[in-house]
Amino acid sequence: MNNPSVGADVDRSYLLSRQYRDSKKLEARAHLHRRYGRGGQGNWFEWIARHAALPAGSQVLDIGCGPGWLWEQGKDGFPFGLSLTLADLSPGMVTDAVRAAQGAGHYARVEGVVADASKLPFADESFDAVLACHMLYHVPDARVALSEFKRVLRPGGILAVTTNLEGNMAPFYELGAAAFGGNASDPGADIFGLRKAESLISEQFNPVEMFEYPGELAVTSAPDIVLALTSFPPGDSADDAAVERLVDLVEAALEQGGGTIVMPKVQGMVRASRQAASKNSVTDVEDPRSQAT
Numbered sequence: 474m475n476n477p478s479v480g481a482d483v484d485r486s487y488l489l490s491r492q493y494r495d496s497k498k499l500e501a502r503a504h505l506h507r508r509y510g511r512g513g514q515g516n517w518f519e520w521i522a523r524h525a526a527l528p529a530g531s532q533v534l535d536i537g538c539g540p541g542w543l544w545e546q547g548k549d550g551f552p553f554g555l556s557l558t559l560a561d562l563s564p565g566m567v568t569d570a571v572r573a574a575q576g577a578g579h580y581a582r583v584e585g586v587v588a589d590a591s592k593l594p595f596a597d598e599s600f601d602a603v604l605a606c607h608m609l610y611h612v613p614d615a616r617v618a619l620s621e622f623k624r625v626l627r628p629g630g631i632l633a634v635t636t637n638l639e640g641n642m643a644p645f646y647e648l649g650a651a652a653f654g655g656n657a658s659d660p661g662a663d664i665f666g667l668r669k670a671e672s673l674i675s676e677q678f679n680p681v682e683m684f685e686y687p688g689e690l691a692v693t694s695a696p697d698i699v700l701a702l703t704s705f706p707p708g709d710s711a712d713d714a715a716v717e718r719l720v721d722l723v724e725a726a727l728e729q730g731g732g733t734i735v736m737p738k739v740q741g742m743v744r745a746s747r748q749a750a751s752k753n754s755v756t757d758v759e760d761p762r763s764q765a766t
């Protein structure tokens with residue numbers, strides 16, 4: 474299945490050369506969450522760590538690791554002694570992630586690898602767990618990447634995938650669409666939302682569980698919203714007139730909300746296992762020819 478988006482969200486050269494060459498654009502959006510997040514279930518990265526529930530000593534692949542915030546900010550939720558392979562399409566992200574994870578002083582081993590989720594450079598059954606956090610909406614065919622995750626997992630290994638839910642941060646995306654055109658919804662959730670993730674993962678993994686992390690953002694600064702909305706398409710190539718239009722719209726929305734724009738923040742995790750080999754697997758079935766007389 475191809476993702477419905479054929480735009481920049483899955484355009485490898487755009488992702489590498491502009492969106493994720495380094496963590497600046499991602500940081501503009503993360504800042505909104507860090508500064509204005511409330512409610513929810515505590516720190517997002519610790520929440521991921523707790524729900525991934527990795528056994529101590531696991532060999533873990535984090536694909537699409539970004540700047541490695543999970544391993545730094547979520548470390549208290551992980552057991553000691555994990556062995557980490559941090560992989561990303563972007564060499565700049567891999568460098569930052571390795572530095573962040575090593576700085577955390579919590580892991581037995583940290584290695585960085587430049588890699589594409591659709592064609593992983595790892596042998597079959599080399600990991601106890603694969604994490605793919607907020608990245609499968611960038612992959613042209615999520616089924617291909619999921620089958621790669623399954624291939625590199627040992628039987629009984631854990632897959633943890635995070636993404637956004639439909640409706641995530643609706644007022645934010647509506648402001649962007651009013652200023653720049655395009656969709657008035659979260660492109661990540663449109664392409665690979667949590668429910669779609671659950672259904673695609675269920676095709677290849679068993680058992681599968683889904684966890685939601687509901688929260689909200691209460692944003693009080695127009696420049697912070699403008700910075701975030703101009704960090705990804707179409708806002709990242711908007712002309713001055715469109716950006717000024719956005720500033721006016723954000724200021725009007727803030728005034729209407731008494732100085733605050735409240736946005737639902739809905740994201741979550743699908744956690745699944747690669748089934749251990751069953752007694753009835755092909756190799757265990759007795760060859761009927763051996764019974765021939």
Ligand SMILES: C[S@@+](CC[C@H](N)C(=O)[O-])C[C@H]1O[C@@H](n2cnc3c(N)ncnc32)[C@H](O)[C@@H]1O
Pocket residue numbers: 488493499536537538539540541542543560561562563566588589590591605606607608611612
């Ligand atoms: C939204 S960021 C998420 C970063 C991190 N996992 C997190 O949750 O903070 C998406 C990351 O996926 C990476 N990425 C995009 N397409 C990829 C692919 N096909 N294979 C590996 N990494 C990819 C990007 O370079 C970027 O670092």
